[in-house]
Amino acid sequence: MGEAEFLFLLTGLKWTVLLSLVGFAGGGICGLAVALMRSSGIAPLERGTAGYIALFQGTPLLMQLFVVYYGLALVGLKLDAWVAVAIGFTLHASAYLGEIWRGSIEAVPRGQTEAAKALSLHYVARMKDVILPQAIRISLPATIGFLVQLIKGTSLAAIVGFTELTRAGNIVSNQTFKPLLVFGVVGILYFLLCWPLSLYGAHLERRMAVAAR
Amino acid sequence: MSDAAATGAAPADAMIVMSHVEKWYGDFQALTDINLAVRKGEKIVLCGPSGSGKSTLIRCINRLEDYQKGEIRVGGTRLGDDARTIDAVRREVGMVFQHFNLFPHMSVLRNCMLAPMRSLGASRAEAEATARALLERVRIHEQAEKYPAQLSGGQQQRVAIARALCMKPKVMLFDEPTSALDPEMVKEVLDTMIGLAEEGMTMICVTHEMGFARQVADRVIFMAGGAIVEEAPPQDFFSNPRHERTRKFLGEILHQP
Numbered sequence: 001m002g003e004a005e006f007l008f009l010l011t012g013l014k015w016t017v018l019l020s021l022v023g024f025a026g027g028g029i030c031g032l033a034v035a036l037m038r039s040s041g042i043a044p045l046e047r048g049t050a051g052y053i054a055l056f057q058g059t060p061l062l063m064q065l066f067v068v069y070y071g072l073a074l075v076g077l078k079l080d081a082w083v084a085v086a087i088g089f090t091l092h093a094s095a096y097l098g099e100i101w102r103g104s105i106e107a108v109p110r111g112q113t114e115a116a117k118a119l120s121l122h123y124v125a126r127m128k129d130v131i132l133p134q135a136i137r138i139s140l141p142a143t144i145g146f147l148v149q150l151i152k153g154t155s156l157a158a159i160v161g162f163t164e165l166t167r168a169g170n171i172v173s174n175q176t177f178k179p180l181l182v183f184g185v186v187g188i189l190y191f192l193l194c195w196p197l198s199l200y201g202a203h204l205e206r207r208m209a210v211a212a213r
Numbered sequence: 214m215s216d217a218a219a220t221g222a223a224p225a226d227a228m229i230v231m232s233h234v235e236k237w238y239g240d241f242q243a244l245t246d247i248n249l250a251v252r253k254g255e256k257i258v259l260c261g262p263s264g265s266g267k268s269t270l271i272r273c274i275n276r277l278e279d280y281q282k283g284e285i286r287v288g289g290t291r292l293g294d295d296a297r298t299i300d301a302v303r304r305e306v307g308m309v310f311q312h313f314n315l316f317p318h319m320s321v322l323r324n325c326m327l328a329p330m331r332s333l334g335a336s337r338a339e340a341e342a343t344a345r346a347l348l349e350r351v352r353i354h355e356q357a358e359k360y361p362a363q364l365s366g367g368q369q370q371r372v373a374i375a376r377a378l379c380m381k382p383k384v385m386l387f388d389e390p391t392s393a394l395d396p397e398m399v400k401e402v403l404d405t406m407i408g409l410a411e412e413g414m415t416m417i418c419v420t421h422e423m424g425f426a427r428q429v430a431d432r433v434i435f436m437a438g439g440a441i442v443e444e445a446p447p448q449d450f451f452s453n454p455r456h457e458r459t460r461k462f463l464g465e466i467l468h469q470p
């Protein structure tokens with residue numbers, strides 16, 4: 001495996017990072033909306049988002065990407081691969097992040113909401129200034145854990161034609177006939193991406209466990 | 214029960230009027246026919262056994278709890294289900310909780326500045342000036358930059374009082390403000406409350422600090438089973454309770470070590 005092949009793998013890595021960022025950004029924004037609706041106390045919103053979360057947590061990501069890309073094309077909506085993947089990952093990530101963040105919002109003690117209400121803070125200020133800063137801190141380890149899953153999940157974007165890291169590895173391995181070496185390098189690249197995140201998550205978790213004592 | 218409240222004719226300077234208020238949690242009736250008129254500047258101490266509905270009563274006044282029957286008026290505003298009147302009432306009514314409920318991720322100063330900036334539209338400079346003045350008044354201004362967790366319980370509760378006062382409320386509600394405190398910190402909080410009372414604040418305090426009641430209260434109200442059983446000025450209430458339940462309750466709390 002020469003320099004050209006390695007650079008090709010790095011290009012794949014770039015796509016993996018970009019796909020992860022898109023999924024995380026889209027999932028973050030929509031996931032926040034899902035979490036807020038899920039804990040809103042408004043029954044139809046809570047039921048609707050509960051169903052959404054169940055659906056996307058209960059089916060494989062591969063199938064979700066398939067449906068968005070090929071399924072929508074069947075009914076005449078031909079999406080660009082980027083758009084399809086962005087939608088697919090956003091839908092997927094917002095279900096998981098929505099559920100993680102709902103739990104964190106509910107883990108903030110009720111007295112915080114009551115104090116904010118007693119101070120006549122309206123909903124937006126209550127959430128933005130009081131509840132969410134505390135909920136986000138609570139959710140950080142689980143959020144990072146999900147981000148690591150999402151990075152590894154981006155390999156599935158290969159099915160709609162993305163040459164991200166895994167697919168790039170596949171191509172190089174077919175050219176060089178050195179699958180062990182190539183996928184060893186691919187594995188190391190994933191590891192270098194995910195391991196620091198996992199470490200950071202574990203570190204935060206330990207620090208919070210200490211703070212909670 | 215005073216005749217004025219029972220007939221619904223509240224005194225002209227009434228700050229809070231509750232008439233025939235009833236509240237249920239599901240099938241359980243937590244408040245039964247509550248009639249109470251609190252005049253401007255009046256100090257009420259509310260006491261009664263655990264589960265008698267004291268917290269529920271004062272939490273109805275700023276609509277942390279809803280109620281199913283009757284009417285509550287605060288400073289002339291009839292407290293309804295709509296966000297507008299609830300908001301109007303909450304701006305006039307400050308509340309202090311048993312467990313302080315300070316915002317742990319903000320400095321003491323930020324705790325005090327948040328609500329005036331967000332709900333009264335105060336500028337940062339105004340909010341900070343008010344917050345510093347009130348923190349000074351509860352004698353905690355040296356700690357303004359600290360976080361709640363760095364303060365003692367008594368200090369936290371004084372910050373909570375200052376935070377509520379920053380909204381310039383007309384009424385202050387206290388729900389057992391000293392019962393989560395170590396004994397040596399009770400006095401500093403009670404002294405703060407006494408200072409507030411002397412300045413003429415309208416106050417409803419749920420507390421079992423009977424020394425405080427004797428010194429400050431205009432009326433002591435005894436609740437049991439979700440109803441007001443007896444109300445009287447403190448000297449009458451303590452020396453000459455009329456109801457058996459009140460006597461039993463006083464016997465229990467006054468003989469504690």
Ligand SMILES: Nc1ncnc2c1ncn2[C@@H]1O[C@H](COP(=O)(O)OP(=O)(O)OP(=O)(O)O)[C@@H](O)[C@H]1O
Binds near residue numbers: 268
């Ligand atoms: N959210 C709730 N759901 C159901 N029942 C409740 C709820 N909150 C309070 N209650 C019940 O209502 C009754 C009155 O409660 P409340 O908290 O007002 O009592 P309290 O007089 O403040 O007691 P304490 O001295 O223990 O604080 C109690 O029997 C309580 O169990």
Ligand SMILES: [Mg+2]
Binds near residue numbers: 269389
């Ligand atoms: Mg109570």
